[in-house]
Amino acid sequence: MPEITEVEVFKDTIKETSLDRKIDSIFVDREDALEDITPQAFTKALEGDTFTSISRHGKYLFIKTKKDHTVLMHFGMTGSPYFYEGSEPKPNYPRVTFHFEDDGNLAFECVRMLGKVSVIDSKEQYIKEKELGIDALDPDLDKEMFRELIKSSRGYIKSTLMNQQLIAGLGNVLSDEIMFQTGIHPKSKIDKLTDSDIDLLYEKMHEICEYRIKTKNDPDKVPDDYILNQRHENGKCPKCGGDIKNVKVAGRSSYFCEKCQVVRQ
DNA sequence: AATATTGTTCAGCA
DNA sequence: GTGCTGAACAATAT
Numbered sequence A: 001m002p003e004i005t006e007v008e009v010f011k012d013t014i015k016e017t018s019l020d021r022k023i024d025s026i027f028v029d030r031e032d033a034l035e036d037i038t039p040q041a042f043t044k045a046l047e048g049d050t051f052t053s054i055s056r057h058g059k060y061l062f063i064k065t066k067k068d069h070t071v072l073m074h075f076g077m078t079g080s081p082y083f084y085e086g087s088e089p090k091p092n093y094p095r096v097t098f099h100f101e102d103d104g105n106l107a108f109e110c111v112r113m114l115g116k117v118s119v120i121d122s123k124e125q126y127i128k129e130k131e132l133g134i135d136a137l138d139p140d141l142d143k144e145m146f147r148e149l150i151k152s153s154r155g156y157i158k159s160t161l162m163n164q165q166l167i168a169g170l171g172n173v174l175s176d177e178i179m180f181q182t183g184i185h186p187k188s189k190i191d192k193l194t195d196s197d198i199d200l201l202y203e204k205m206h207e208i209c210e211y212r213i214k215t216k217n218d219p220d221k222v223p224d225d226y227i228l229n230q231r232h233e234n235g236k237c238p239k240c241g242g243d244i245k246n247v248k249v250a251g252r253s254s255y256f257c258e259k260c261q262v263v264r265q
Numbered sequence B: 001a002a003t004a005t006t007g008t009t010c011a012g013c014a
Numbered sequence C: 001g002t003g004c005t006g007a008a009c010a011a012t013a014t
Helices: A004-018 A039-046 A123-129 A143-151 A157-162 A172-182 A195-214
Strands: A023-028 A051-057 A060-065 A070-074 A079-085 A094-100 A104-110 A116-120 A244-249 A252-257
Touching (some): A004 A051, A004 A060, A023 A039, A039 A116, A051 A123, A060 A123, A070 A079, A157 A195, A172 A252
Antiparallel strands (some): A051 A060, A094 A104, A244 A252
């Protein structure tokens, strides 16, 4: 799940539950969930410290602490934060757990172990190192800038939307939704898109992301005219009722409607 | 049992 | 340098 909309909601969850609580102890169940840091160094850096603020860039979360550390979280394909206290149910796949002095716990869960937790020097430096592009929902990313960025690359439009070095935050599922709602085939080449195609991509990107964040990515609140719930074998197009097709783009399954999504060429 | 899976990174190639 | 594909990482669900 963790694309930009999920990570944005994760951010709010951590903000509401885990800021301003002193970290009493840390449990590392899987040290391979830590990136470039040993469990000893990780624990030593953060025990006795306190999360003070949190921010997001693309699919990454950055948590600042009182002692001026920055905790990095990336959720891979199956990661999520889970807060529990008292007799509340424990997480199923805890990899790293922060235990707070007043008895709350923040667990970094990650079934498939593709997510990472670390302590880094600074958010800005990390973004630079990873060469991440501007966040998809950054207010500075206006229509003009979006148009320029998209046109600066070649190749397939869907690959470009998912290119974290260009625009950070969009993943496979959101990109499929954007392609569906704009009626553009995922394998359309950038140079065949019109300016109004690109403007529409920008509008739908915002519309979809904002709606999914507003509804906290609740699967029950996915509108019937989204392709999201039809991303499977036997899926039917919400617009025309036709069969949903699947083609590989950028190594990922892209679900689309052959009739409603035309290849620009 | 075979196949699928929301992400990232790297090798190999055009 | 750009961009594509396929593989690898790991663990679960269908």
